[in-house]
Amino acid sequence: MSSDRVLLEVRNLTVDYVGDNSIARAVNGIDFDIREGEAFGLAGESGCGKSTVAFALARLTRLPGLVSGGSVRFQGEEVLSFEKARLKAYRWREVSFVFQSAMNALNPVIPVSEQIMDVIETHNPELGQKGARARAVEMFELVGIPPQRLDDYPHQFSGGMRQRICIAIALALNPRLIIMDEPTTALDVVVQRDIIEQIVELKSRLGFSVLFITHDLGLMIEFCDRIGVMYSGELVEVAPATSILTNPQHPYTRALGSSFPPLTGPRLRLEGIAGSPPDLRALPKGCRFSPRCPHAMAVCGETAPELRFYPQHESEAACHLLN
Amino acid sequence: MSLAELERTGAIATAGRTIIEMDSVDMDFVLGGTFFNQVVLRALSGVSLKLVSGRALALVGESGSGKSTCARMLARVYKPTRGTISFEGEDVTKFSGKRLARYRSDVQMVFQDPFGSLNPTQTIGYHLERPLRLHRPELSGKAVREEMLALLDRVGLRPAPDYLKRRPHELSGGQRQRVAIARALSVQPVVLLADEPTSMLDVSVRLGILNLLEDMKLQRQLAALYITHDIATARYFAEDTAVLYAGHLVEQGPSEEITERPQHPYTQLLIEAVPNPARKISTTRTRRAVDIPLWTAQSRGCPFVSRCPRVTAVCKEVMPAPVSVGPAHMVRCHHI
Numbered sequence A: 001m002s003s004d005r006v007l008l009e010v011r012n013l014t015v016d017y018v019g020d021n022s023i024a025r026a027v028n029g030i031d032f033d034i035r036e037g038e039a040f041g042l043a044g045e046s047g048c049g050k051s052t053v054a055f056a057l058a059r060l061t062r063l064p065g066l067v068s069g070g071s072v073r074f075q076g077e078e079v080l081s082f083e084k085a086r087l088k089a090y091r092w093r094e095v096s097f098v099f100q101s102a103m104n105a106l107n108p109v110i111p112v113s114e115q116i117m118d119v120i121e122t123h124n125p126e127l128g129q130k131g132a133r134a135r136a137v138e139m140f141e142l143v144g145i146p147p148q149r150l151d152d153y154p155h156q157f158s159g160g161m162r163q164r165i166c167i168a169i170a171l172a173l174n175p176r177l178i179i180m181d182e183p184t185t186a187l188d189v190v191v192q193r194d195i196i197e198q199i200v201e202l203k204s205r206l207g208f209s210v211l212f213i214t215h216d217l218g219l220m221i222e223f224c225d226r227i228g229v230m231y232s233g234e235l236v237e238v239a240p241a242t243s244i245l246t247n248p249q250h251p252y253t254r255a256l257g258s259s260f261p262p263l264t265g266p267r268l269r270l271e272g273i274a275g276s277p278p279d280l281r282a283l284p285k286g287c288r289f290s291p292r293c294p295h296a297m298a299v300c301g302e303t304a305p306e307l308r309f310y311p312q313h314e315s316e317a318a319c320h321l322l323n
Numbered sequence B: 001m002s003l004a005e006l007e008r009t010g011a012i013a014t015a016g017r018t019i020i021e022m023d024s025v026d027m028d029f030v031l032g033g034t035f036f037n038q039v040v041l042r043a044l045s046g047v048s049l050k051l052v053s054g055r056a057l058a059l060v061g062e063s064g065s066g067k068s069t070c071a072r073m074l075a076r077v078y079k080p081t082r083g084t085i086s087f088e089g090e091d092v093t094k095f096s097g098k099r100l101a102r103y104r105s106d107v108q109m110v111f112q113d114p115f116g117s118l119n120p121t122q123t124i125g126y127h128l129e130r131p132l133r134l135h136r137p138e139l140s141g142k143a144v145r146e147e148m149l150a151l152l153d154r155v156g157l158r159p160a161p162d163y164l165k166r167r168p169h170e171l172s173g174g175q176r177q178r179v180a181i182a183r184a185l186s187v188q189p190v191v192l193l194a195d196e197p198t199s200m201l202d203v204s205v206r207l208g209i210l211n212l213l214e215d216m217k218l219q220r221q222l223a224a225l226y227i228t229h230d231i232a233t234a235r236y237f238a239e240d241t242a243v244l245y246a247g248h249l250v251e252q253g254p255s256e257e258i259t260e261r262p263q264h265p266y267t268q269l270l271i272e273a274v275p276n277p278a279r280k281i282s283t284t285r286t287r288r289a290v291d292i293p294l295w296t297a298q299s300r301g302c303p304f305v306s307r308c309p310r311v312t313a314v315c316k317e318v319m320p321a322p323v324s325v326g327p328a329h330m331v332r333c334h335h336i
Helices: A050-057 A084-094 A112-123 A125-142 A147-151 A159-171 A189-206 A217-223 A241-246 A251-257 B003-008 B067-074 B097-106 B124-135 B141-154 B160-164 B173-186 B203-219 B231-237 B255-260 B265-273
Strands: A006-018 A023-035 A039-043 A065-074 A095-098 A177-181 A209-213 A226-231 A234-240 A308-310 A315-317 B018-033 B038-052 B056-060 B082-087 B107-110 B191-195 B223-228 B240-245 B248-254
Touching: A006 A050, A006 A209, A023 A039, A023 A050, A023 A065, A023 A209, A023 A226, A023 A234, A039 A050, A039 A217, A050 A065, A050 A177, A050 A209, A084 A095, A084 A112, A095 A159, A112 A125, A112 A147, A112 A159, A125 A147, A125 A159, A159 A189, A189 A217, A189 B265, A217 A241, A226 A241, A226 A251, A234 A241, A234 A251, A241 A251, A251 B203, B003 B018, B003 B038, B018 B067, B038 B056, B038 B067, B038 B082, B038 B223, B038 B248, B056 B067, B056 B231, B067 B191, B067 B223, B097 B107, B097 B124, B107 B173, B124 B141, B124 B160, B124 B173, B141 B160, B141 B173, B173 B203, B191 B203, B203 B223, B203 B231, B223 B231, B231 B240, B231 B255, B240 B255, B240 B265, B248 B255, B248 B265
Parallel strands: A039 A209, A039 A226, A095 A177, A177 A209, B056 B223, B056 B240, B107 B191, B191 B223
Antiparallel strands: A006 A023, A006 A065, A226 A234, A234 A315, A308 A315, B018 B038, B018 B082, B240 B248
16 A cells, blocks of 8 residues: 655654753654555654654654754655744644544543634635534544534543544544554554554545554554564664564564463463663663663674664664674 | 353363352442432343452453452442352451451452552552551561562562662552552452553563462462453463453353354454454454443343344343353353
């Protein structure tokens, strides 16, 4: 489904969190592309910087966060240098967001109709109120909620329906890229399955790209075309989703994959990943994963490996073991 | 479904010592209505289960299926509307005063949210010292401290003396959950009720917590009830799995059987919904998620009719009896 045309190009993106007397580099110079019509996933543990990347792409980084370097090009244009008017069009019309907690993303004291129409009217004032409402009805039908419920308040909907409404709002202006930050994490598995299938269907119909963030590697492999695995603010592997499952190159990717108990086969004890990610203010020398890596060598504690392309595996990985 | 019916299907643990038996338990909550015409939600309908030492039973099901109600009833937060709960042969509903206090120390809970279950203004030491002083008055001051250190060491918080002085905000989610487990173990329980103990934790620490619970279960021969909506972790931690839908047990058996040969259409739906990296998502959508029906005292038939692909007239009238479909595997469906 995805073409080879690049929609979003991220180069050397660096994001810092500035403290009173320290700086934590949450994202340390990462490079990746999102192609047209592609679902690209960012995986990793809590605190690895995946949400920080998502916020930076939508120019939503706020102090103490600071995008301190690199470039983000959307269809060739430099997003990081957009001025106010261009940014307004970029946000929501070109790139929209679905957040984890649908409970908090909707205003509880305003009917959902107003919240959808607000988006449509702000960006398309020529439609008028009637046109905006017609579009809102259309969006409700698209995500499978009866339009009669348009004027209900958020608390009158179930968690899954609220997340559908958030998706409807994200789709209202036909964006090219939707950033989904843990869109189904707070939901039941059955509801999650429904919503994911709906996103897949809408994606193939409308042709948008998705940046998908979740800690559930199984779901990500099922949904995404390509996946980037982040560890401690760096990309350690970028590969087609199927390779992440069947042919992981980086020891961290492998460890992450074996952290999920399987649904079939004998019940065996798994060990997962020992230890915890490093403190960003006191990083280890060399490879950041080396203190937890079962295969660490002398060189790993000295120099940090670079992300390199290995054509035989179709994947990029940053590990000394591969050289 | 009574315990005797469940036992007849063989879908019940026989190895180990029986600690808790729950027999034909109903739990009603009054939602509203008038005095003569009450609207009653039946959160559990005829639930029977047995917890044996050294084994875990997983209760799986969607939100609102009654899993947590079941745990709260075993912790004696609620008393059952009908049916009996017995603990080592004694009727739990009759406990009061000192006997109830002892029961509550024998049956310990670990909750979902390690951020909410610890007091942010108190040290880790305080969280462990209080239950020790309350429930084990025979211990001297020195013995209490030694016990606290041994517990922290046991749950993998090392070096233990460091942790005694820390407060919850200084610990990660996984470390807090370890404190909660240490606290539950401090009073030497025989039953552990774990209500979604890993669902708020990061993937990389989930396994560590499950392995710790597994070690405790085996070393201390705890009878464990593990509540989750994640059927894969249920299979990992628990020997047996029971599937709950709208307050009814619909399938029960060894965890491998349930995940590999699910028989009830609801269990099949649950398993099918679990993310499976070995396949790609289909775009021909069949909508599965429908609200769980509001089950009242007047409701009849099988609760799954609104979502069931096999539904026939009889399903709307009669709740199916349990039938045996394999070694220690029971299911309640008219179409098996």
